[in-house]
Amino acid sequence: MPSEQNVTPRRSPVGFRRNLMRPEDSERTDRVTYIELFFDLIFVFALTQLSRHLYENQSILGAVESAVLVLALWWVWVYTTWVTNWLDPARLPVRGVVIGLALVGLVMSTSIYEAFGDRGLAFALAYVTLQLGRTVFMVLAAARHDAELHRDLAQVLVWLSIASVFWIAGALLPLAYRLPVWVAALVVEYLSATRSFRIPGMEPGRLGDGRVSGAHIAERSALFVIIALGESFLVTGFAFVEQESSVAGVVGVITAFVSAVAMWWLYFDHGERAGSISIENADRPGRLARVAYTYVHAPIIAGIVLVSVADKEVLGHPDAEMELATAITIIGGPVLYLVGLLLFRWVVARELLGSYLVGVAGLLALFAVAFALTPLTLGVVVTLVLVAVASAETIVRVRHGTDDAEAG
Numbered sequence: 001m002p003s004e005q006n007v008t009p010r011r012s013p014v015g016f017r018r019n020l021m022r023p024e025d026s027e028r029t030d031r032v033t034y035i036e037l038f039f040d041l042i043f044v045f046a047l048t049q050l051s052r053h054l055y056e057n058q059s060i061l062g063a064v065e066s067a068v069l070v071l072a073l074w075w076v077w078v079y080t081t082w083v084t085n086w087l088d089p090a091r092l093p094v095r096g097v098v099i100g101l102a103l104v105g106l107v108m109s110t111s112i113y114e115a116f117g118d119r120g121l122a123f124a125l126a127y128v129t130l131q132l133g134r135t136v137f138m139v140l141a142a143a144r145h146d147a148e149l150h151r152d153l154a155q156v157l158v159w160l161s162i163a164s165v166f167w168i169a170g171a172l173l174p175l176a177y178r179l180p181v182w183v184a185a186l187v188v189e190y191l192s193a194t195r196s197f198r199i200p201g202m203e204p205g206r207l208g209d210g211r212v213s214g215a216h217i218a219e220r221s222a223l224f225v226i227i228a229l230g231e232s233f234l235v236t237g238f239a240f241v242e243q244e245s246s247v248a249g250v251v252g253v254i255t256a257f258v259s260a261v262a263m264w265w266l267y268f269d270h271g272e273r274a275g276s277i278s279i280e281n282a283d284r285p286g287r288l289a290r291v292a293y294t295y296v297h298a299p300i301i302a303g304i305v306l307v308s309v310a311d312k313e314v315l316g317h318p319d320a321e322m323e324l325a326t327a328i329t330i331i332g333g334p335v336l337y338l339v340g341l342l343l344f345r346w347v348v349a350r351e352l353l354g355s356y357l358v359g360v361a362g363l364l365a366l367f368a369v370a371f372a373l374t375p376l377t378l379g380v381v382v383t384l385v386l387v388a389v390a391s392a393e394t395i396v397r398v399r400h401g402t403d404d405a406e407a408g
Helices: 034-055 060-086 092-111 120-143 147-172 175-194 214-241 247-268 271-281 285-295 297-316 324-349 354-368 375-399
Strands: none
Touching (some): 034 060, 034 214, 034 297, 060 120, 060 175, 060 297, 120 175, 147 175, 175 285, 214 297, 247 297, 247 324, 247 375, 271 285, 271 324, 285 297, 285 324, 297 324, 297 375, 324 354, 354 375
16 A cells, blocks of 8 residues: 555535635735634634633523633634635635625624523534634635645534534524533534644644744734734723713723733743744644644633623722622633743743742632732732732743743
């Protein structure tokens, strides 16, 4: 039998004759385009609705529901980012598809708040349409121009189709079954990705390792972090203007701003650049990008969303008696964020940052005194911990001789 290296995948007889793939070795190879940024605008609204859902459902059940929604939202965005990594957004058909995806994304975003209520079917249909429609287009786009990528994406389509059955079924079944069935859908999607979407009897895919642009993937993910931080400003700003001016309100807004600055600093002072460089130098950039920017970024985004909910809670009830849900919200967001950054730096650079570990330990230790504090006081202390961690990392970076330009 011929060796695997000598087997050339057959090109599909179907697909677009026009080559829609991103050009290699050109100025458009790594560039993030305006149409991609336009698509991202939909997720500003989606994140505000997600924060609203979590704020008004601060319970174990509400937390699990919100986790399902944030993982689904993140998965849709990640898949679309990979599509625009492979396809050239300058081509009119690609632009048209991205605009169409944005429209469907808007429908999904308007359904998030009631996804576990009256709008479950609208959410599920929009989500499935995004996942399947985008993947079908990608399969057709790669068919005549990248046989290996075409084969890999066909396997992706199979797994997404299986998951889609769970999404639709969960929306149609009685409400009590919706959460477990949708959890099953996410398990199918996430686990199949960890197995490279392998189909029994077929070789696992490489998902276009040769076409992955580390700079593009890193920049797109960084921009989504900016979007999430911007959403936190929207939530905080609306909460502040809806109440009467007070010292507690002013302190709460300043605390929220400083917290956002600290989170920005932790991500962008050095870590974002480290990720881009690591992918560019990796033997299998696709695999590294999937781990670092698909899985590891999920807790980073979830942490930012939870912080925005905590900011709104602090502004709304600055002097209230501390409740368990409030303490978990105020402390949990920064913990998730730091844990995500810890994993990210380990994956891309094999760095285990001591300041992050100390920060996580310090935040968890705050639970011992949280119920003796008001929400506003706890929010201030948590923010000071984030500032301390960000300052410590920058001090270490400077002492190691990494200048500002190389860091950011």
